[in-house]
Amino acid sequence: MSISRRSFIKGTAAATLLADLTIVKQVAAETASSQIQEAAEQRGYRAPKDDYSLDPNVLYLNHASIGTVPRVVQEAHIGYMKLCETNPWLYIWSAPWVEPQEVIRGKAAKLMGCLPSETVLTHNTTECFNLLANGLPLGRGDEVLYSSLNHISASTCWHNLAPRRGFSVRSFHFPISDCTSLTAEEIVSLYEREIGPNTRVLALPDIDNTVGIRHPLKAIADMAHSKGVEWVVVDGAQSAGMVPIDLRDSGVDAYATSAHKWIQTPKGLGLAFLKTSLQAALNPMWVKHTYSEESHPIQMYEDYSTRALPALIAFGDALDYQAQTPQAEREAHHIHLWKEMQHIVSSSDRLKWKSPTSWDISAALYSVEVVGKSSSSVASRIYADHGIVVRPFTSDEINAIRISPNLINDVNDLEKIARVMVG
Ligand SMILES: Cc1ncc(COP(=O)(O)O)c(C=O)c1O
Numbered sequence: 001m002s003i004s005r006r007s008f009i010k011g012t013a014a015a016t017l018l019a020d021l022t023i024v025k026q027v028a029a030e031t032a033s034s035q036i037q038e039a040a041e042q043r044g045y046r047a048p049k050d051d052y053s054l055d056p057n058v059l060y061l062n063h064a065s066i067g068t069v070p071r072v073v074q075e076a077h078i079g080y081m082k083l084c085e086t087n088p089w090l091y092i093w094s095a096p097w098v099e100p101q102e103v104i105r106g107k108a109a110k111l112m113g114c115l116p117s118e119t120v121l122t123h124n125t126t127e128c129f130n131l132l133a134n135g136l137p138l139g140r141g142d143e144v145l146y147s148s149l150n151h152i153s154a155s156t157c158w159h160n161l162a163p164r165r166g167f168s169v170r171s172f173h174f175p176i177s178d179c180t181s182l183t184a185e186e187i188v189s190l191y192e193r194e195i196g197p198n199t200r201v202l203a204l205p206d207i208d209n210t211v212g213i214r215h216p217l218k219a220i221a222d223m224a225h226s227k228g229v230e231w232v233v234v235d236g237a238q239s240a241g242m243v244p245i246d247l248r249d250s251g252v253d254a255y256a257t258s259a260h261k262w263i264q265t266p267k268g269l270g271l272a273f274l275k276t277s278l279q280a281a282l283n284p285m286w287v288k289h290t291y292s293e294e295s296h297p298i299q300m301y302e303d304y305s306t307r308a309l310p311a312l313i314a315f316g317d318a319l320d321y322q323a324q325t326p327q328a329e330r331e332a333h334h335i336h337l338w339k340e341m342q343h344i345v346s347s348s349d350r351l352k353w354k355s356p357t358s359w360d361i362s363a364a365l366y367s368v369e370v371v372g373k374s375s376s377s378v379a380s381r382i383y384a385d386h387g388i389v390v391r392p393f394t395s396d397e398i399n400a401i402r403i404s405p406n407l408i409n410d411v412n413d414l415e416k417i418a419r420v421m422v423g
Contacts, residue, residue, distance in 0.1 A: 051071060068408070077317070080313045111245070111319060117297075143169070144168070148173050183361070187361065199224075206238065211367045237261060254272065274301065285301075365404040367398065374394065375394050376392045379401055390403055401421065
């Protein structure tokens with residue numbers, strides 16, 4: 001059935017909404033997918049800049065911090081907001097958007113390579129890590145272990161709960177200053193060396209947000225479990241939507257991501273994978289009346305009353321948009337830019353590559369040092385003078401500019417940033 005959302009909203013919407021829930025449901029489910037399909041066909045599965053609303057004076061190379069939302073997804077989101085306001089009670093509290101949420105769960109499960117019954121529609125990565133820290137049965141004698149590569153969102157929640165619950169938290173140093181020569185085996189060994197007899201939780205990133213080290217998750221999870229770790233929990237904020245993920249056979253017990261980065265959803269949306277066996281041990285963080293303990297559905301971990309459903313429904317449009325680009329094609333694009341940037345950097349004696357050099361442990365997120373310059377001042381200057389958006393990192397270990405391009409970026413963008421960084 002083809003109903004134009006706009007004409008539907010413009011027409012005698014309110015009366016029709018109440019009179020015919022079936023039509024309403026179809027309208028709710030009718031996203032911008034036909035526009036998405038059309039756009040995809042026209043552009044031969046590429047993501048040109050005109051699909052987005054970026055200011056033409058901005059060169060956006062900071063997709064790792066926050067994503068850009070395709071216009072079709074923005075429009076779908078606005079459409080849902082308008083539809084919602086025709087009868088807020090109906091859309092927020094009644095039937096029309098219940099089923100679409102489950103369709104979205106199915107699509108998200110497909111992206112993560114897991115079951116819908118293991119897929120939680122969250123707000124962000126931080127939320128899932130808090131859910132885990134609050135809900136896992138940890139107490140005296142148990143240890144949570146993580147490395148200095150962790151983003152604070154995957155670490156601080158454990159420290160917050162530890163004094164009240166009696167478990168301990170330990171972090172260890174992950175050397176990033178010499179990561180250019182790192183191998184997958186060495187990454188596994190770094191974790192293996194640190195796991196102790198009381199380590200029950202190992203929290204680690206899939207791809208870290210500073211230098212973009214992609215972890216060999218299966219090898220780490222298998223090793224950790226064999227050493228007695230019960231739950232391997234992964235921060236996937238920088239992987240879902242960027243590189244292929246397949247959680248079913250990954251050995252990890254939980255995985256969290258922020259969909260507003262690489263899946264390019266409206267801001268404030270995330271995803272989590274909670275393995276069925278972990279769910280059996282995990283208490284929900286918030287409690288609402290809807291679900292009983294016995295039924296234990298996955299929605300229990302996300303159901304804590306009113307939420308911004310128009311944005312959540314637009315999650316489906318974002319997933320459709322991303323699905324237009326085959327994973328292999330997306331990865332080929334990222335590998336191409338990653339190689340080109342290394343080439344550009346190696347031909348300058350003023351730039352230094354600070355990320356891994358083997359693609360199996362790399363990502364579309366890499367750091368480059370401008371020799372003798374503070375990365376913060378370089379980032380401020382190139383933004384002020386050239387509109388280039390990047391993230392600088394400055395610590396005892398690293399002084400570099402993180403570049404995180406996406407499908408809209410090309411080699412010209414990388415050449416430009418290299419040129420102006422040293423300027
Ligand atoms: C690796 C990593 N983990 C977690 C987060 C936190 O994401 P959010 O604020 O969406 O929870 C970020 C944000 O940049 C990140 O890069």
